Amino acid sequence: MPELPEVENIARGLAEVIPGKKISAISLMRNDIVNCPQNEAVTKSEVENILSKIVGQKVSSVSRRAKRLLIGLSSGGAVLIQLGMTGRFVITEPQTPLEKHAHLIITLSSGKQLRFVDHRRFGRVWYFDQLDCNSPDSQMIAAGMGKLGPEPFDISQSDLFKLLSRSDRNIKTFLLDQTKLAGLGNIYADESLFASGIHPTRTTSEITKQESAKLLKSIKSILKKSISAGGTSFSDYRNAYGDMGNFLNMLKVYQRTGKPCKVCKTAIEKIVITGRSTHFCPKCQPVDIKKDQAV
DNA sequence: ATTTCATCCTGGAGGC
DNA sequence: TGCCTCCAGGATGAAA
Numbered sequence: 001m002p003e004l005p006e007v008e009n010i011a012r013g014l015a016e017v018i019p020g021k022k023i024s025a026i027s028l029m030r031n032d033i034v035n036c037p038q039n040e041a042v043t044k045s046e047v048e049n050i051l052s053k054i055v056g057q058k059v060s061s062v063s064r065r066a067k068r069l070l071i072g073l074s075s076g077g078a079v080l081i082q083l084g085m086t087g088r089f090v091i092t093e094p095q096t097p098l099e100k101h102a103h104l105i106i107t108l109s110s111g112k113q114l115r116f117v118d119h120r121r122f123g124r125v126w127y128f129d130q131l132d133c134n135s136p137d138s139q140m141i142a143a144g145m146g147k148l149g150p151e152p153f154d155i156s157q158s159d160l161f162k163l164l165s166r167s168d169r170n171i172k173t174f175l176l177d178q179t180k181l182a183g184l185g186n187i188y189a190d191e192s193l194f195a196s197g198i199h200p201t202r203t204t205s206e207i208t209k210q211e212s213a214k215l216l217k218s219i220k221s222i223l224k225k226s227i228s229a230g231g232t233s234f235s236d237y238r239n240a241y242g243d244m245g246n247f248l249n250m251l252k253v254y255q256r257t258g259k260p261c262k263v264c265k266t267a268i269e270k271i272v273i274t275g276r277s278t279h280f281c282p283k284c285q286p287v288d289i290k291k292d293q294a295v
Numbered sequence: 296a297t298t299t300c301a302t303c304c305t306g307g308a309g310g311c
Numbered sequence: 312t313g314c315c316t317c318c319a320g321g322a323t324g325a326a327a
Contacts, residue, residue, distance in 0.1 A: 121305080274300085
């Protein structure tokens with residue numbers, strides 16, 4: 001659920017509080033969130049081995065790659081967290097009653113606790129002895145890090161256009177493919193397509209160079225605005241302090257089905273594209289390429 | 296090689 | 312109130 005702006009806000013919140021703190025204890029309520037792509041829980045002894053490596057280390061850094069959170073440790077190792085749909089972090093006092101779906105509790109030398117809470121349990125946690133996002137390390141690959149495409153802020157207009165030209169999918173599905181462009185999820189894919197006037201079912205190879213440039217500009221601008229606003233909160237997302245994000249009020253199409261378009265008053269429509277609900281304005285985002293843009 | 300599909304979960308909303 | 316169905320910020324391996 002959390003997309004790039006939400007994870008960025010969580011990372012910034014944690015970066016203010018946990019670097020320099022020693023990890024004095026860890027408890028894991030569920031083994032099946034550790035080091036496994038889906039449901040292959042690691043063994044109890046493997047988990048204990050991992051936890052023993054982490055306890056006693058200092059947190060050296062907090063960063064983000066796409067929608068993943070990286071907590072760097074003094075040994076050079078790192079904990080990687082994929083939040084899934086409903087994962088969140090809570091910084092709290094140890095005496096605060098445990099959240100119903102708290103799966104991992106890290107107690108810091110400051111006395112505070114960092115809790116990973118995730119009611120749908122799509123979230124996963126990995127530990128690496130060495131933090132190197134580009135390493136061919138098999139675990140890094142297993143964690144999906146090796147396959148991630150560039151961040152929207154790090155790709156050029158011409159490179160995005162090349163990627164689009166080479167693919168024959170619809171643009172909505174393309175934007176959700178983390179191996180092509182990493183960081184967008186369902187909200188920001190829909191919002192970016194609206195901002196650039198592109199219908200979500202348009203075939204990527206038919207997107208013009210001008211449209212592609214406008215799309216990248218829209219993506220970057222929307223992500224930046226949302227990061228500044230603290231992200232978008234529906235039911236679950238909160239930053240590390242429990243605050244909600246304010247970008248919800250700024251959404252133009254996402255979850256506004258039937259409501260008037262903020263630009264032209266036409267009712268926003270919702271369709272399903274490869275299993276994901278997709279919101280758009282039928283007038284601002286025509287199915288056909290605009291005549292003045294056609295070659 | 297690409298692309299889609301079902302699946303992993305829990306809980307809230309809405310229909311009857 | 313209860314029961315049922317549908318839906319939800321994601322990512323994956325298997326199948327087409």
